[in-house]
Amino acid sequence: MASNIQSFLGTGWGFPPTFDKVSNGVRMSSDMKDIEESIWLILGTIPGERIMQPEFGCDLRKMGFERIDSNLVSSLNHVIYHALLNFEPRVNFTGADVLGRDDADGILTIQINYTIISTNTRHNIVYPFYLVEGTNLSAAAI
Template identity: 40%
Template sequence: MHAPSQNREFLGVGWRFPLQVTPNGRIAQARHEQRIEEAIVIILSTAPGERPMLPEFGCGIHNTLFAPNDSRTIALVVHQVRQALTRYEARIDVLDVHAENNLDAPNLLLIRINYRVRETNAIGNLVYPFYIREGR
């Protein structure tokens, strides 16, 4: 039997996101935990209905694009992020999601996500910037 931390192939290997080319002309690849982080960004960056073959895939935060940057919108964003990651990223347990606005950038929400990789118990975190343009 092998230790889970030594065999991380289940975490995946694939093209980097966004697409990049290495100096030797090959497509750059993401591996293991980096692949999970990129998957989280893809989930949060995709609005439901954007992918014709997977119309439900994505995160509902894009529905708040013209919402006021207030506590009610923040609570909705946190809920939608947690829901999307729980549904579409089975390799992690979402530990905490919170969002905060910044007085210096009133159209910006910083979404902080803490998660644990299920197979290795490795803790990861990500800050995702989400821009809200208030509809006034």
């Protein structure tokens, strides 16, 4: 690792992993940035995609062709809640809302609300879920 960054919210490899020529190591992220990158990684990973951790991820892909209604919002909340509960222990998921859908670009925009447990602060991220294969990958939008 590149440096000994200490943070009470956590420190880890930056996502996507990049190497820093100056410190001759991996770019690290800490605090809020580390939590946000972790959530993006969880949401962008399909369960079964990682060989050594087949349960890791969030199964948003199964909702790709659903109608936007209260059932979809309820299903999104359920799937995201369980993914963050299992794989991101630093946050409490408080809810997800569908902000909109762009059929031309195949994007479903989801706002994910959460509270950081150790600081009791509320935050949210806007996650563009790509409905059409071959468009930008959600992890590339960071």
